[in-house]
């Protein structure tokens with residue numbers, strides 16, 4: 068049995084939901100998983116875990132502001148054990164942008180950090196118009212208009228491919 072830490076950064080909760088699904092899959096293999104929000108991860112004893120997974124959503128073109136600093140501070144520990152990274156964004160709903168190699172945010176992020184995660188994936192997120200404030204709703208509708216996505220401000224659309232999340236969890240379980 069391994070102990071696995073999943074450090075996640077979420078704003079509206081979709082990355083957290085993905086982490087809960089990963090936890091279910093990984094724990095079904097007899098491992099133990101701790102989910103830690105990045106805001107609470109600063110004093111985390113990362114070295115005490117057998118494996119580490121890091122995940123963050125994208126907002127206005129960027130991963131969570133604490134993410135790069137966290138990765139930089141823990142790069143030696145991350146490199147010393149099985150590790151994985153995933154990104155959650157809405158661009159990944161497009162088939163030609165839903166792989167680690169083809170998603171612009173993943174490519175950019177990996178180009179900016181020293182860490183070379185052993186497993187990398189990207190999951191499409193969720194658009195929840197009723198949840199957003201006026202400015203965010205306006206901006207997301209504009210972006211969706213330009214990129215042929217849903218624009219009805221009363222709708223919630225989940226693009227996440229849960230089978231793909233499950234497959235990622237299986238890979239982490241067997242690392």
Ligand SMILES: Cc1cc2nc3c(=O)[nH]c(=O)nc-3n(C[C@H](O)[C@H](O)[C@H](O)COP(=O)(O)O)c2cc1C
Nearest residue numbers: 077078079080081082124127128156157158192193
């Ligand atoms: C204000 C706002 C800005 C966003 N900016 C982007 C973006 O620049 N690129 C993108 O692909 N997705 C963007 N998204 C989509 C989010 O990545 C997606 O909704 C994701 O599910 C959010 O995950 P979270 O709930 O864990 O924060 C944005 C969403 C919101 C609400």
